[in-house]
Amino acid sequence: MKLELRGITKRFGDLVANDHIDLVVEPGEIHALLGENGAGKSTLMNVLYGLLRPDEGEILVNDVPQTFRSPGDAISAGIGMVHQHFMLVPVFTVAENIMLGAEDTKLGVLDKKKASAHITEVSQTYGLPVDPEAVVETLPVGVQQRVEIVKALTREVDLLILDEPTAVLTPQETDELLEVLRGLKAAGKSIVLITHKLREVKAIADKITVIRRGKVVGTADPGESEDELAAMMVGRHVQLVVDKSAAEPGAPVLTVKDLSVVDDRGHRAVTDIDLEVRAGEVLGVAGVQGNGQTELIEAIMGLRPAVSGSVLLGGAELRGRTTRQVLDAGVGYVPEDRSTDGLVKEFTVAENLVLDLYKSEPFGSKLVYRPEAVARNAKDRIEEFDVRTQSADAPVGSLSGGNQQKVIVAREMSRPLKLLIASQPARGVDVGSIEFIHKRIIRERDQGGAVLLVSTELDEILALADRIAVMYRGEIIATLPAAGATSEKLGLLMAGVTGD
Ligand SMILES: Nc1ncnc2c1ncn2[C@@H]1O[C@H](COP(=O)(O)OP(=O)(O)OP(=O)(O)O)[C@@H](O)[C@H]1O
Ligand SMILES: [Mg+2]
Known part of the structure; x- marks a missing residue:
């Protein structure tokens, strides 16, 4: 599909979220849309998908002007979208989710058998294995994402929009997704990809458009360096790796001993974990998502009871305290999922x-x-x-x-802390803000705070941590100094390989 956006303008009150945006996506092209947080990327894609009506401008599909009053219209024109925040119904099966709202598409009636067969056909064609009968909430995030893509593809899309699809994926899942996108491109589909991860853009994009404060500031070639792309996004030089001196660790602030925790289904998620974070140091917990990091942090924060063990903050037991009491004791907490834990919308x-x-x-x-x-x-x-x-x-x-x-x-x-627990602090954040957040974490450390950083991004762990603990299947299988650690070595440890 050839897609052309001409002069798209979208206002929210006085705010101009999209200001006369022009964009052309050629057939079989992977087009990356880059821009800082709030630049207007999601808004533009919501306009294209019929979720928002533009105040001005035109959308042309294969040179024919379109009016999209709803996503149904966009889908009929061959446009599919995978949203920044997943739109699946957790308690429904994959098939039920994919059939939802499909009544007005070519999939036709709500015939379960037919739907399952169609889903299987699509997953085979594009190499996207999903089990139509699986209940969505039991699936890992990467698979849920795949369901979203299969859902879009069952509607015979020619252009697929992906809004930060890799923000919550593990490195392996990300590689798989990039492979899927290459396959879709080979099948002649056009793709618009929004991401803050410049390496992905360089790996896969054919063309890049950068927007800032609602306006297109230019196009770039994937051959440009990450530094150049970052500068174009935020309009200034960005220091991609934070400067820091060696840590000067003091007394232990957080001491976790023999901690065991079960997950929502009653399975052991954390087994006999010991860890210590001292004043003035950053302990990075690395690991593939789903290896117990979430349950470990929730247990420390009083969000989930521990089965056994102890959690000491400056010598005082935190186990048994409410989350409120843990926060009041001087613990700052950046949760991994901002939409459920961190904000009241x-x-x-x-x-x-x-x-x-x-x-x-x-x-x-x-x-x-x-x-x-x-x-x-x-x-x-x-x-x-x-x-x-x-x-x-x-x-x-x-x-x-x-x-x-x-x-x-x-x-x-922004309050005095003894301990900062930050899970995926830079998730979904643009390069300029990552630079800022990373500097603040190091400042917290340099002022004598203890920092427990949980991240699935190796770059983030390597940039910030003084010591690294690797979690695998609920256990810490290695703790090592960050100096001299390489992503290759950590990658192996994250996969459970401990031999030298
Ligand atoms: N429904 C809404 N009502 C009011 N303002 C909105 C609404 N949706 C978006 N905005 C504003 O429009 C601007 C663009 O937001 P948008 O979500 O498109 O940014 P983005 O480029 O996708 O950023 P991010 O990288 O953080 O996802 C922001 O200033 C946002 O606050
Ligand atoms: Mg967005």
Whole structure:
């Protein structure tokens, strides 16, 4: 399909999210859309997919102007979309999810057998194995993603939009996805790919368009260096790897001993873990998603009971305390899933910035709430962390994905902490903000804080950690100094290979 966007403009009140955007995607082309958080990428794709009506501009498919009143219209024109936030119904099976809303497409009636056969056919054609009968919530994220893609492909799309598809994928899942995209391209499909990961863009894109503050700032060739692409996205030089000196670790702050935790299904997720984080050091927990990191952190945070073991903060037992009490004890927490744990979408940005703190000074006490202090704090944090929002009083749910993440990081890193627990702190965040967040984590360390960093991104672990613990199947199978660690070695450890 040849797709052409001409002069697309979309406003939200006074905010111009898309400002006369022109974009051409040729048949069989993988076109990467780059831009900082809040640049307008998702908005543009939502316009193209019929979820939002543009205020101005035209969409042409194979040179014919289109009017999309709903995703149904876009789908009929051969456009499919995999959203930034998954849209699957967790308790439904794969087949049920894929059939949802398909009534008005070529798939036709809700015939389960026919649907399953069709799904199997699509998965075989494109090398995307999925089990039509599996319940979505039991599937790993990478497979859920595959379901989304199969869902789009069952509707016979010629152009597939993927909005940050790799943000929650493991390195292996990412490689598999890139392979799938190459296959789709070979089958003549056009692809629009949104991602903050420049390496992926360089690996797979045929063409790159960069947008900033709603406007196209230029196109680039995948041959450009990551430095050049980063600078084009944010309009300044970005330091991709943070400068830091050697750690000067002090007394132990967090001591975890013999900790065992079970997952939601009652299976052992963490087995007899010991770990220690000292003042002034960053301990990085590396591992492929799903090896117990989530349960480990939830147990430390009082979000999930531990089966046995102890969690000491400066010598005091945290086990048995509520999450509120753990936070009050001086633990900052950036959760891995911002949409379920970190934010209340309907609350304003200002309120979300004091979510755990509104009952404490200076924002209030048990009895009072001080709106002026909350507003002042919001103004400062928004400036400091470069949160792009129309106002401090906008609901946090109206912010772009990366800016929502910045709200959490800003809140958690702006009070005195003994320990910062950061899970995937840079998830969905643009290169400029990653630079900033990474600097802040190192600053926290240099001021004597202890930092427990959990990340599936090896680059992030290698950039920030002083020591690295590798988790595999619920255990820490190795702890090593970061100096001298290589991604090859860590990659092997993450796959459970411990021999030299
Ligand atoms: N429904 C909405 N109401 C009000 N403002 C909105 C709405 N949706 C998006 N915006 C605003 O439009 C701008 C562009 O947001 P968009 O989600 O398109 O950014 P993005 O480029 O996808 O960013 P990210 O990389 O963080 O996902 C942001 O300033 C955002 O706050
Ligand atoms: Mg987005």
